[in-house]
Amino acid sequence: MDEKLLREYRCACGKLLFKGSLFTGTVEVKCRHCRDIASFFGELERSGRSPLAAFAD
Numbered sequence: 816m817d818e819k820l821l822r823e824y825r826c827a828c829g830k831l832l833f834k835g836s837l838f839t840g841t842v843e844v845k846c847r848h849c850r851d852i853a854s855f856f857g858e859l860e861r862s863g864r865s866p867l868a869a870f871a872d
């Protein structure tokens with residue numbers, strides 16, 4: 816997998832939680848550093864498009 820496609824997902828405290836490419840859906844990760852739970856949304860959710868729209872055209 817191309818490293819450049821990977822985004823870094825960090826907690827508000829700055830700790831790197833995971834690297835990946837999140838297309839759709841939601842991921843919740845509990846930070847082992849500050850024990851906060853961080854939520855990350857897929858690119859489609861973030862841009863306000865319905866996930867289904869990607870398959871419509």
Ligand SMILES: [Zn+2]
Nearest residue numbers: 826828846849
């Ligand atoms: Zn944290």
